[in-house]
Amino acid sequence: MSEVMEIAVRAREASRSLAATSTRQRDRALLAMSHAIMSRQDEILEANVKDMEAARAKGTAAPLLDRLELTPARLKSISEAVKGLSLQPDPIGEVVTGRRLANGIQLTQVRVPLGVVAMIYEARPNVTADAAALCVKTGNAVILRGGSMAVESNLALTRVLANAATGAGLPDSCIQSIASTDRAATDELMTLHGYVDVLIPRGGAGLIRSVVDNAKVPVIETGIGNCHVYVHESADPGMATRIVVNAKCTRPGVCNAAETLLIDDAIHEQVLPGILKALEAEGVTICGDEKTRALGAVTRIQAATEEDWSTEFLDLKIACKVVSGLDQAITHINTYGSGHSEAIVTADYAAAQRFLAEVDAAAVYVNASTRFTDGGEFGLGAEIGISTQKLHARGPMGLSALTSTKWLAMGSGQIRE
Amino acid sequence: MSEVMEIAVRAREASRSLAATSTRQRDRALLAMSHAIMSRQDEILEANVKDMEAARAKGTAAPLLDRLELTPARLKSISEAVKGLSLQPDPIGEVVTGRRLANGIQLTQVRVPLGVVAMIYEARPNVTADAAALCVKTGNAVILRGGSMAVESNLALTRVLANAATGAGLPDSCIQSIASTDRAATDELMTLHGYVDVLIPRGGAGLIRSVVDNAKVPVIETGIGNCHVYVHESADPGMATRIVVNAKCTRPGVCNAAETLLIDDAIHEQVLPGILKALEAEGVTICGDEKTRALGAVTRIQAATEEDWSTEFLDLKIACKVVSGLDQAITHINTYGSGHSEAIVTADYAAAQRFLAEVDAAAVYVNASTRFTDGGEFGLGAEIGISTQKLHARGPMGLSALTSTKWLAMGSGQIRE
Numbered sequence: 001m002s003e004v005m006e007i008a009v010r011a012r013e014a015s016r017s018l019a020a021t022s023t024r025q026r027d028r029a030l031l032a033m034s035h036a037i038m039s040r041q042d043e044i045l046e047a048n049v050k051d052m053e054a055a056r057a058k059g060t061a062a063p064l065l066d067r068l069e070l071t072p073a074r075l076k077s078i079s080e081a082v083k084g085l086s087l088q089p090d091p092i093g094e095v096v097t098g099r100r101l102a103n104g105i106q107l108t109q110v111r112v113p114l115g116v117v118a119m120i121y122e123a124r125p126n127v128t129a130d131a132a133a134l135c136v137k138t139g140n141a142v143i144l145r146g147g148s149m150a151v152e153s154n155l156a157l158t159r160v161l162a163n164a165a166t167g168a169g170l171p172d173s174c175i176q177s178i179a180s181t182d183r184a185a186t187d188e189l190m191t192l193h194g195y196v197d198v199l200i201p202r203g204g205a206g207l208i209r210s211v212v213d214n215a216k217v218p219v220i221e222t223g224i225g226n227c228h229v230y231v232h233e234s235a236d237p238g239m240a241t242r243i244v245v246n247a248k249c250t251r252p253g254v255c256n257a258a259e260t261l262l263i264d265d266a267i268h269e270q271v272l273p274g275i276l277k278a279l280e281a282e283g284v285t286i287c288g289d290e291k292t293r294a295l296g297a298v299t300r301i302q303a304a305t306e307e308d309w310s311t312e313f314l315d316l317k318i319a320c321k322v323v324s325g326l327d328q329a330i331t332h333i334n335t336y337g338s339g340h341s342e343a344i345v346t347a348d349y350a351a352a353q354r355f356l357a358e359v360d361a362a363a364v365y366v367n368a369s370t371r372f373t374d375g376g377e378f379g380l381g382a383e384i385g386i387s388t389q390k391l392h393a394r395g396p397m398g399l400s401a402l403t404s405t406k407w408l409a410m411g412s413g414q415i416r417e
Numbered sequence: 418m419s420e421v422m423e424i425a426v427r428a429r430e431a432s433r434s435l436a437a438t439s440t441r442q443r444d445r446a447l448l449a450m451s452h453a454i455m456s457r458q459d460e461i462l463e464a465n466v467k468d469m470e471a472a473r474a475k476g477t478a479a480p481l482l483d484r485l486e487l488t489p490a491r492l493k494s495i496s497e498a499v500k501g502l503s504l505q506p507d508p509i510g511e512v513v514t515g516r517r518l519a520n521g522i523q524l525t526q527v528r529v530p531l532g533v534v535a536m537i538y539e540a541r542p543n544v545t546a547d548a549a550a551l552c553v554k555t556g557n558a559v560i561l562r563g564g565s566m567a568v569e570s571n572l573a574l575t576r577v578l579a580n581a582a583t584g585a586g587l588p589d590s591c592i593q594s595i596a597s598t599d600r601a602a603t604d605e606l607m608t609l610h611g612y613v614d615v616l617i618p619r620g621g622a623g624l625i626r627s628v629v630d631n632a633k634v635p636v637i638e639t640g641i642g643n644c645h646v647y648v649h650e651s652a653d654p655g656m657a658t659r660i661v662v663n664a665k666c667t668r669p670g671v672c673n674a675a676e677t678l679l680i681d682d683a684i685h686e687q688v689l690p691g692i693l694k695a696l697e698a699e700g701v702t703i704c705g706d707e708k709t710r711a712l713g714a715v716t717r718i719q720a721a722t723e724e725d726w727s728t729e730f731l732d733l734k735i736a737c738k739v740v741s742g743l744d745q746a747i748t749h750i751n752t753y754g755s756g757h758s759e760a761i762v763t764a765d766y767a768a769a770q771r772f773l774a775e776v777d778a779a780a781v782y783v784n785a786s787t788r789f790t791d792g793g794e795f796g797l798g799a800e801i802g803i804s805t806q807k808l809h810a811r812g813p814m815g816l817s818a819l820t821s822t823k824w825l826a827m828g829s830g831q832i833r834e
Contacts, residue, residue, distance in 0.1 A: 016751060020775055099796055105785055107795060114807050115777065193629055197807050212610055216629055218636070218808040239830040246832035334433060356825050358437055360532065368522055368828025377833070378524060378824070379516055390531050390614050390821035391635040392809040404807035407795070408773050411785025413656040415663035416794070 003180055004188040007143055008116070008195035010173035015115045015141040017171035023090040029136050029168040030086035036164035037079040037129065037157075045070060047156035048125065055149055067124050068150055078126055082133040088381050091400045092139050106410045111403040113139035115197040118189055120145045120211065122203040125153040132161045132175045134384055138402040141174050143196070145189055147203075148181035155179060190215040197404075198392075202385055205312065220392060220401070222385035225255030225340035226312045227370045230329040230355070232346035233264035237271045239367060240345040241278050246369040247343065249282040253314045255386060256341050256373040260309060260319040262329045265291070268322045273297035276320070284316045291322040309336040326351050330358050337361060339388050341370035362388060362395035420597055421605040424560055425533070425612035427590035432532045432558040434588035440507040446553050446585040447503035453581035454496040454546065454574075462487060464573035465542065472566055484541050485567055495543050499550040505798050508817045509556050523827045528820040530556035532614040535606055537562045537628065539620040542570040549578045549592045551801055555819040558591045560613070562606055564620075565598035572596060607632040614821075615809075619802055622729065637809060637818070639802035642672030642757035643729045644787045647746045647772070649763035650681035654688045656784060657762040658695050663786040664760065666699040670731045672803060673758050673790040677726060677736040679746045682708070685739045690714035693737070701733045708739040726753040743768050747775050754778060756805050758787035779805060779812035 001009070018026075037044070048070040055068055091111050098108035117140045119131045128144055135142035146154040158177035166172055178185050190199060193216045200220050201211040208221055229247050231240040247258035263272050273295055276286055280298040287304040308319040309332070323329045333342050343365035344355040352366045363373045373396060375383025380398035387393045393401040418426070435443075454461070465487040472485055508528050515525035534557045536548045545561055552559035563571040575594035583589055595602050607616060610633045617637050618628040625638055646664050648657040664675035680689050690712050693703055697715040704721040725736040726749070740746045750759050760782035761772040769783045780790045790813060792800025797815035804810045810818040 016775070016777070019777065020771075101789075101794070101796065105789065212633055218806060220808075236830075242830065242832055250833060352827075354437075356827075358433070360433070360436065361823070363824040363826060365826045366828060368826055368831040369833050371833035372518075372522065372826065372831070373824075377518070379518065389635060391637075394822050395824050404811050406778070407780040407790075407812050409780060409782045409785055409789065410769075410773075411783060413653075413659065414785040414789070415659055416667060416786050416788040 002185075002188060004178060004185050004192070007173075007176050007178060008189075008192050011116045011141040011143050011176060012195055014171040014173040015113065018139045018141055018174055019113055019115075021139060021170065023092065025169055026090070026136055026139060027086040029165045029170045030082055030133060032164040032168040033129075033133060033136065033161045034079045034083035034086070036160045037075055037082065040160045041072060041075050044075060044153065044156045044160060045072070047152040050152040051150050060149070064123060064149075068153075070125055070153060074126070078129045082129060085133050085137050085382055088137070088399065090137070091403050096405055103414045104412060105414050108408045109405050110408060111400065112406045114402055114404050116141045116143065116195060117402060118143040118145065118196045118199045118217070120186060120189070120199065120201045120203070120207065121147065122207065123147040123149045125150045125157060127202060128154045128157045128177070129161065132158070134382060134399065134402060136165055136170065136174065137382070138399055140402055142176070143189065144175070144177040145186055146177065151179070151181050187214060190217065193217050200385060218392075220385070220387050220397070221389045222387055223255045224312060224338045224388055225257065225386075226260070226310060226336060226338040227256060227258050227341045227343075228260045228262055228333050228337060229258045229343045229345065229370065230323075230333070231261070231263040231267070231271065231275070232326065232329075232344055232348060232351050233266040234348040234351065235267070235271070235345040236347060237274060240271065241275050243343065243345055243367070243369050244275050245278050245282060247371055248279060248284060248318050249316065250371055252316050255312075256370050257314070258318065258343075258370055259311065259313055260321065260336070262321050262323050262332060264329075265322050265324055268292075269295065272320075272322070276301075279318060282316065284318055287317065287319040289321045292320045312338070326354060330355065334358075334360050340386065341365065341373040343368065343370050362386070419602075419605060421595060421602050421609070424590075424593050424595060425606075425609050428533045428558040428560050428593060429612055431588040431590040432530065435556045435558055435591055436530055436532075438556060438587065440509065442586055443507070443553055443556060444503040446582045446587045447499055447550055449581040449585040450546075450550060450553070450578045451496045451500035451503070453577045454492055454499065457577045458489060458492050461492060461570065461573045461577060462489070464569040467569040468567050477566070481540060481566075485570075487542055487570060491543070495546045499546060502550050502554050502799055505554070505816065507554070508820050513822055520831045521829060522831050525825045526822050527825060528817065529823045531819055531821050533558045533560065533612060534819060535560040535562065535613045535616045535634070537603060537606070537616065537618045537620070537624065538564065539624065540564040540566045542567045542574060544619060545571045545574045545594070546578065549575070551799060551816065551819060553582055553587065553591065554799075555816055557819055559593070560606065561592070561594040562603055563594065568596070568598050604631060607634065610634050617802060635809075637802070637804050637814070638806045639804055640672045641729060641755045641805055642674065642803075643677070643727060643753060643755040644673060644675050644758045644760075645677045645679055645750050645754060646675045646760045646762065646787065647679040647740075647750070648681065648684070648688065648692070649743065649746075649761055649765060649768050650683040651764040651768065652684070652688070652762040653764060654691060657688060658692050660760065660762055660784070660786050661692050662695050662699060664788055665696060665701060665735050666733065667788055669733050672729075673787050674731070675735065675760075675787055676728065676730055677738065677753070679738055679740050679749060681746075682739050682741055685709075686712070689737075689739070693718075696735060699733065701735055704734065704736045706738045709737045729755070743771060747772065751775075751777050757803065758782065758790040760785065760787050779803070
């Protein structure tokens, strides 16, 4: 049996026992995990030093090194987050709906764990602690597959967290990492139908694409955000500028940042130069269509290509297109967008209503920045990720996205006629 | 562009327009569809005769011919079902949750159509009307791929239903069938990521397996039911017999029928012979383990093989195993079951509670027949199928299983700090 298969079999077993644990047991395990991150921080930091040295030797770029690095301060913040999770309400056991049937059967639909959750992610070791804690909270066994660059850190974190959870009474193997950095191990994990109840990839477009192409287990796609801000002809120019600059510039590397600006032809000569100058002042490069470039408003500009409309720049770069009106804007967004977060700036009631109804995305905004799409901002508590698919969960996912349901039917001898 | 790709592109376009239709428009379309099934029944019946003749010429077995056949009476009942759907509440637009954020943004999560639903199913032409009507009700464009044996009937039904829907104001191409009976067309449909939002296979284990192995679009698995009835040592023997016989014999070919009987060692000598005799009286063949066979209670019995524990017989056949107690019963069910419907017969409170908590299935019964797992019986209204996966929907699926959600955020210029 392969390493991955052995891990999956143990995870399935652990998931059976986890399903019978109480909220209190799981919350105690979270506290033990939070404590262990601090009390065994030397072990974790030493492993991280190995990863950092190997990464530096390979000439890894500074931003990636920064994502990889663990420090006592970062571990403290990870530990606090795990502890915080123990204080949140438990979704497991929540009654969703129910009724008494005419034949007397009492029927109750309750939330239960999904079972075995697999996560495939890239170089940030904090995702290891985050995913493990979310799964313990929701009674799921978890199989972690981090990036090969962080393998030592991930294995150390997994060891510390799994020991703490087991010490607090949870079943062995409720938290496991795949040690092999072989690509074949990832491929195998994706195909374990019957062992993995859901696979959540967290990372760039390449990772998501590979999972969608190869997985034979249910997947929740996350995190690809080709988001737009559309400035309608009725928009207040000052509000439009503030929202575009906020959506593009506050954190250009995240999925809810804007990637394309659309603006109505009727006002582009008056309003667009001001927006472009404000963007340029923040260091943004514009990929403009012909009408945008014809304005001559900024120097940091280049010709937009067809590819730019579908690109998630994740950088201080924005595509800009002048559209004939609401219809063209909605069509453009539904054609090129990734269904993440979309905003209109408008003073027109009917335009706002049509945009809300016809734009096909997880979150649709009127007169607000796309940057608000976030579990914390939406008041959902802990966030597992942002789903860009339509099945199971859409948009920011709270704890209940890691649950399924079960119908409990209590009878007294009923048979069906 | 292939036939399937052209259909998918048109379906995606239609889904955009459908998302903007009102409940009233869609319910009117359902009435028009219901009416068209009757007014154009000659056209449908003629097509069905072609399918029946071709099937007979191939020497198709009588039960399959019966499933394939359409009659004026069957069309009337299909027409009535479509009409009935127009009277059910519309899940689209339902507010799931919402709040006003601290910054003043009004956030509302509403139900929206999934977009494009694909269905792959076997020889019953009534599924064509059923699936088309469910998708019109929920504002989804649908791509239908029926069995090749029913191709003429399916194309005729699709033409009649699509014309009626379009005539009532719905967009062209909201209901489409794939005409090619080539296996490659099915394979292509399964891989149209970005065009198909969910694929629902309805049919036997082979079809479901093929979809799980090959699909690159989100799937809802349905309909495989390896269900158990477990008779606990505290069970009332009469109740146990009634429930086992009901669960096995009322409709052995459906997914909520029982396939394995488990009984406690402590009572098997006293209670099992009576149950076996009652089953034999209904014409059931027993695949018994050693202890069951040693009873010598019935003549219609054979030795159970390892494979029998995982087999969905869909026939008057049941596997029977004597277990040491609750633990072994739960382990057996979680090992071999398909997670559909599982029942315990018991008078013991703690045994009932543990069975409900630890058996991992869509529906878990105490002292009632597994045969109740059904959207109609559960009071969910129209049923799309019975999901045996944990993601998105589990157990009988009502109309809301054909919906996704969308967050609507109404602001007044908010930007994120």
